[in-house]
Amino acid sequence: MTVQPGWYxxxxxxxxxxxxxxxxxxxAPLPADATPPPGPPPVEPEPEPSSAPPAGLSAPERSGTTTTATSPTSPTSGLPGLPGSPVPPGSPGAPPANGVPPWPGAAGPMQPGPAGLPSPGPVPPAWGYPPYLFPVGEPRPHGKALAPLGTRIAARLIDIGAVLLLNVVVNGWFVWRYAQEVGPVYREIVRRSVAGNSSTDGLPPVSPQADWLLLVILVIAAALWFAYEVPAMANTGQTFGKRLLGLQVVSLGDAEHLGFGRAARRWNTxxxxxxxxxxxxLGFLxxxxxxxxxxxxxxxxxxxxDKRAQTVVVRLDRKTTTASAPPTATDRSDTSGGPTP
Incomplete structure (x- = not known):
């Protein structure tokens, strides 16, 4: 996933x-509550190295011929923290081994972390620190907090109930006809099971029409689900259940709304x-x-x-008046997030 350029x-x-x-x-960094410029910051010119020696140094010091810290025979050479001593690997300020960053997305050398732990250099906003170091605030796509899993499950159950009601109205007759075709077979199997007979010989035949009825039932059920979910996701990112519980599906790209193509890819999976x-x-599994x-x-x-369509489910702030309001600088600077439920 490519993180778009911007202030984070x-x-x-x-x-x-x-x-x-x-x-x-x-x-250079700016305070989190400051309004950043519209584009990238101006490039600061690097200071030119001065060839003149600092005033007050003696001739040996100006010529760089002192051997106190760099001589191999010096008793203080090789001690950590003294001039001329190697920096132990993994300590703050040490370069990455073989020039490879600590993990994908790290763009600089190691920096001291909390409590003296080594932490990686700058990383894109979509990457978190490795969980074995220390936790960080969870991502906020488009300035919105991630939706809790419990609320997402409740919204999905509401949507399943709505689609089920549509199937009762549209698909009810086909389900009743299918039950009439396969009912005698299942009733005979139950009767034999109660009597302790596990034989399948002499069961009533199932009409070939039952297979066609099952196919028609599944096609109608999928079509009703598609018509219920995809247009709503494409326009607002909210089905009836998600709107009722204050959730929204947004794109991980620049545009917050999904569009019909992305909403269809999300439903197809x-x-x-x-x-x-x-x-x-197998389908239910x-x-x-x-x-x-x-x-x-x-x-x-x-x-x-969600991974197929590059989308994520977020929780809307009920204080806002519009669900698709663009994020502000304050929203982008808020990285506080509770633990994952």
Whole structure:
């Protein structure tokens, strides 16, 4: 995922903000509550090295011929913290081994972290520090906090109930006809099970019409789900359940709204396995794994259909009047976030 250039809160120092040019941090930091310039900061000229020796130094010191700290025979050479001594690997100020940054996204040398722990250099806003060092504030896409998993599950259950009601109205007759076709077979199986007979010989035949009815039921169910969810996601990023609980699906790119293409890709990953429900529940198992992926994904808590469409579910601030208001500088500087539920 490519992080767009712009002003973001410095993960190494949350009280400041710096400019990310797509490859690394540039320019001097600004206070977190300050209004940044519209573009990148001006490049500061590097000071030219002075060839004149500092005043007050003796001739040996000006010529650099002293051997107190650099001579191999000096009793103080090789001690940590003294001139001429090597910097131990992994300590603050030591260069990365073989010139490789600590992990993808690190753009500078190691810097001292809290309590003396070594922490990586500047990183893009989408990357967090490794969890084995120390936790940082969770991401805030478009200045909004990530939606709690419990609220997301409740919103999805509301949407399932709404789609189920639509199926009762549109799909009810086909379900009733299918039950009439397969009902005698299941009733005979239950009767034999109660009697302790596990034989399958002599069961009533199932009409070929039952297979067509099952296919029609699944097609209508998927079409109703598509019509319920995709247009709403494309326009506002909210279904009925998400709107009721104050959630919204936003894009990880520049545009906050999804559009029809991205909303359709998001639904395809979750909705198309509906056609495999007749295969011993294989479709339901795929959908369950898709949604359960959000329980383990960090830091954005994305389900598989979110990763497919590059979207994320956020919680809307109920104090705001519009759900799609652009983020302000204050929103971008707020990196506080509670622990992941």
């Amino acid at each position: 809160t410095d993960p190494a120092e949350p009280s400041t903000q710096r400019y990310w040019d797509g490859d690394g941090w540039i320019g 979750l909705g198309l396995p509906t056609f495999f429900w007749y295969c011993c529940g 795929l959908q369950l794994v898709d949604c359960a992926f959000a329980l383990f994904d960090r830091p954005l808590r994305q389900a598989l259909h």
